Amino acid sequence: MERFMDVSEAKVIIQSRWPRRAPRTDVSDTLDADDDVGLLPVGAAHSVLEQVVRLLPYIRHKGDKVTMAEPLDPAALLPACTAYWTYPGSLTTPPCTESVTWILFKEPVEVSREQLANMRKMRSGEASLGGVESMELLHNYRPTLPLGNRELREYGGN
Numbered sequence: 001m002e003r004f005m006d007v008s009e010a011k012v013i014i015q016s017r018w019p020r021r022a023p024r025t026d027v028s029d030t031l032d033a034d035d036d037v038g039l040l041p042v043g044a045a046h047s048v049l050e051q052v053v054r055l056l057p058y059i060r061h062k063g064d065k066v067t068m069a070e071p072l073d074p075a076a077l078l079p080a081c082t083a084y085w086t087y088p089g090s091l092t093t094p095p096c097t098e099s100v101t102w103i104l105f106k107e108p109v110e111v112s113r114e115q116l117a118n119m120r121k122m123r124s125g126e127a128s129l130g131g132v133e134s135m136e137l138l139h140n141y142r143p144t145l146p147l148g149n150r151e152l153r154e155y156g157g158n
Contacts, residue, residue: 043110048076053115061127079107083156092142
C-alpha cells in the first residue's frame with residue numbers, strides 16, 4: 001500500500017442513501033463523531049480488512065514495512081454491489097493538486113469501532129529519533145469545495 005488515506009478525506013456531501021444514518025453536513029462533524037467516518041460507517045468488523053488492521057501497529061509511520069503472512073484479495077475489500085459515483089478532484093493535502101479521480105461506492109463498507117480506532121493511530125510522517133510523534137492522519141482535511149464544472153458520473157445500478 002503506497003499511501004493510506006482516511007476515507008473521510010473525500011469531502012463529498014451526498015444525500016444519504018442509507019436511511020439508518022443521519023446525513024452529515026460538514027466533514028468536521030463526521031471526524032469528531034465516533035459512529036462513522038466520512039463514507040466508512042461503523043458497524044460490523046470487516047473480516048478481510050482485519051488482515052491489514054492487525055498489522056497497523058507495525059506500520060504506523062511513513063516508510064514502515066511489514067510482510068503479510070497470508071495473501072490479501074483486494075476485491076474482497078469491496079462491497080457486494082460495486083455501483084459507484086466518480087468525479088475528478090484534487091488531493092486534500094497541500095499542494096491540493098487536481099490529479100485524483102474519486103470513486104465512491106453506493107453501498108458502504110462497514111468497519112468496527114476497533115478497526116477505526118486502529119486506523120486513526122496511523123501517522124503521516126516518518127518516525128523521529130527524538131521520540132516526537134509525527135502528525136496524526138486525523139483532521140488532515142480542508143473545507144468542502146463546490147463541484148463546480150466537474151462532472152459527477154454514476155456507474156451501476158441504484
